[in-house]
Amino acid sequence: MNITEHGLEDSSPFNADAPGPEELARRIGQLQREIGQLEEAVVSHAVIDQAIGVVISLGGLPPDQGFGVLRMVSQKTNIKLREVAEQIVGWPADKKLSEDIRQALEAALSQAGCA
Numbered sequence: 001m002n003i004t005e006h007g008l009e010d011s012s013p014f015n016a017d018a019p020g021p022e023e024l025a026r027r028i029g030q031l032q033r034e035i036g037q038l039e040e041a042v043v044s045h046a047v048i049d050q051a052i053g054v055v056i057s058l059g060g061l062p063p064d065q066g067f068g069v070l071r072m073v074s075q076k077t078n079i080k081l082r083e084v085a086e087q088i089v090g091w092p093a094d095k096k097l098s099e100d101i102r103q104a105l106e107a108a109l110s111q112a113g114c115a
Contacts, residue, residue: 044082051085054092059109072108077101 019027052066059069070088074081077100084101091097097105 044085047082047089048085051088054088055105055109059112061109061112065112069105069108069112072111073101073104076104076107 048067048070051070052063055061055069056063056066059065061069070081070084073079074084077084079101087097087101088105
């Protein structure tokens with residue numbers, strides 16, 4: 001490994017320790033997958049936060065209970081949390097909510113209101 005005067009690794013083509021083109025291509029692919037996963041996580045987080053807002057508004061709950069209600073609906077319906085959140089966020093505009101999510105949401109809100 002060659003270190004420049006600035007303390008950074010020298011990746012010039014004359015550096016015998018520099019990764020080859022195959023290794024660089026593999027690493028680029030890995031980083032692109034990680035970026036995609038992070039982008040998906042950010043979108044997922046935003047949708048879940050929006051659904052929490054709908055749930056706490058609908059149920060008159062404190063914000064800290066909103067996520068618990070969503071999680072309970074997800075568990076009772078065996079539907080991924082993000083999918084539950086997407087349906088709940090779209091519900092006010094679409095006026096549609098699947099029957100299983102609606103029933104689980106009513107039960108979870110009722111239970112949260114008693115807690």
